[in-house]
Structure formats: C-alpha cells, structure tokens
Amino acid sequence: MWESFFGFKKTPFSDNPDGKQLFASQAWNQVKARLQFLVDHHAAGLLTGEVGAGKSTAARSFIATLNPSLYKILYLHWTSGSALDLLRQLARELDLEPAHRRGDLVRQISEAIVRLNQSKKQHPLLICDEAHLLSHATLEQFPLLLNFDMDSSHYLTLLLVGQPLLRRTLSLQLHEALRQRMAVHYHLEGLTREELDAYLAQQLKAAGISQPLFEDTATQALYQATKGILRKVNKLAVTALRLAALRKTSLVNEAILLDATTEALL
Template identity: 40%
Template sequence: MIPVIVLDEIHLATNKILEDLRLLFNFQMDSQNPFVLILAGQNLIRSRLGLNINTPLRQRLAVKYFLQGLRPEELRDYCLSRLKLAGLHEDIFTPSALEAIYGIVSALPRLVNNLVTTCLICACGKKQRLIDEEVVYQAQRELEI
C-alpha cells in the first residue's frame, strides 16, 4: 500500500519548504514510489513553481492539474445539483441571478457555494421563494465580496 500525503494551501509555503519537498522526491525515486504527494493550493503556486529556484521541484512533479472556474453555461447546472443534494428539486435561481453570481465570483466553485448559501439565507429572511439579482447583491454585500 502506498501512502498519500496531501499538502493543502501549498501556495503559502516558503521556498525553503518547497526545497525540502524536492529533497523528499529524491528518496529512492528511481527504484520505487514510497508515497504519493498532492500539492493543493491557489493559482499562485503556478508562478511560485515557475521561479528558477523551484525548477528542480517542478521537474519532479509527474502530474499537474489546475481547476478552472465554471463556464457560464455550467453555473446553473452546478447550482441545481447542489440544491438537489440538499433535497430541493426545483430551479429557484432567475437567469439574472445566475448572471450576477457569475459576474461576482467568476464561477469559482468555493465562492459560488459561499455566495449561493448566503443568497438562500437572504431569500429566507425576506420570505422570498426565488433568488433574483437583488438577493444576490444583498448576499454580496453581506459577504463583503
């Protein structure tokens, strides 16, 4: 069994820590893989790994995957799927609300989740069944984004 190590928020790591990670990769890497290391963080890590000082570590990374934000046409389905997981099987977002959500958070899933959750709370407080752009902007103000 191969252990998996996940380092989250790696974009906050110093160059010294990134250098230490490179040294970990040197451990018997030619003959076996002693572990799987997953580096997870914000897009800033891409530019950090692009620095010459981090070239040796970057060269040792076997797979690189970067999550992109949702495309505008994916946002509605994403929101609906999250609502279905919570037990609601109807579309409560107006098209203008979805446009506003996309414009505010660039459809980054974590930010979409935060904004949509706050939208639901705001709409509930107003006893409003549909989420329209007014509710979205109220939620934006509450989140200060």
C-alpha cells in the same frame, strides 16, 4: 429559519459536501484523471487554484476512494515554519518520534517510507496543502524525500496543493529539481456559466427541492460575482436564499442577489 421557509430537507450549498455527491464539472473530471495517474505511477504532482476553487475538497474526495490497506495518506496542512518543522510533522504522520538533527530526520523518514512499501506493501501518498506558503528552504526538501535508490525507485507519491503563487515559485531556477519531478500539473478553474445552472439544480434537488429558486437574471448576477468559484457560489447562494426568506419571496431575483453580494462581501 430560511431552510424551513423553502422546505429544504437539509441545508444546501455546504462547503463540506458529501464526496459521493460532488458536482461532476469538467474541471473535477480533469482533476480526478490526473490524480489517478499520479497514484498509478507513484509520481509527484501539483494542483493549484484560486482561493475557494475546491482544491482541498477535490484532493480529500479523491483520497477517500483509495484502499487504506494499500495507501497511507500523509496529510500536511502547512501555514508557516521551517523546513525542519515540516520534516518533524511528516515524521509524526509516519508514527515516528522525530530525530533532533535534520540529517538523521531525513534518513529516519526515508527508512520508514521504504519499510511501508517493502514490508507492509502500503504506498505512502504525501499531500501538502496550502503549499504556496512553504519557504524556499522547505520546498528544497522534497527532491531529497523523493530520491530513493538514486532515483530508480518510486516509494513516495507527492501532491502539492496551493494557490497560483505556488506555480510562480516553482518556476524559479532554485526549484528546477522539484519542477522536473512534477509529472502532473492542473489549475482548477471555477464552474462555467452553463455548469452553474446545473450545480444550482443539483444542490437544490439534494436538499429536496425540484423547482428553480433563482431567476435567470439572478443566476447571471451570481456568476458575475463569483466567476464560478465554488466557495463563493455557496456563500452567495445561501445569503441570497436567506434574504429571500426574510422578504417572504419564493424566488431569488436580481435585486435580492445584488443585496446578497453586498452582504456576503463579494
């Protein structure tokens, strides 16, 4: 196996990194600051980024730092469906048996959220992942869910996570009410060229290797192929290391990296 060829103690470049070992890029630090503001102020926010930029990982890593006795995480991973389907899924996250009618369902959810805040002293944080796939009718439900005591109480924190299409969708006049409630918006970019060098070194070190395994020209080619998007970086780095092991070479050069780019479909 290629891991044993290089002497790795564990497989590097995982798509599911340990939250404690996340690379502290400028973008990640910006995301953390905004998510902390969101939670502190019980507000609504928007996190966007290209496919593979690390949006879900960032959200997951942040919520792992929250005290579960103070916050109830409501995570919806949405792919398709109606507004009613989303409300039913949210009701189940709140440990409710969903009502049949939409009006009853919204009231049921709202009452449960108020109870969490007032009786259990636990604040709900609703994270809707892949939110760019939500229909207009579904997005229109969120202002209703956020409205408590005629907008005077903030009982629910909302984070919409999705691809750049979500920003364009929310720019429509149809979603003015939801857009006005967005206190935070951040677009997650890939690593910079300088950060890529540090990221490669961090990943190799965490796997037990202290010396570089990528030549400078290979690292440059890696950046050009991935633009620093983490999922692409991880996929291409692993493919290049695997090809290098097959060729019995201890360094990934530009030629190997370019072959890996073709094999990894990048």
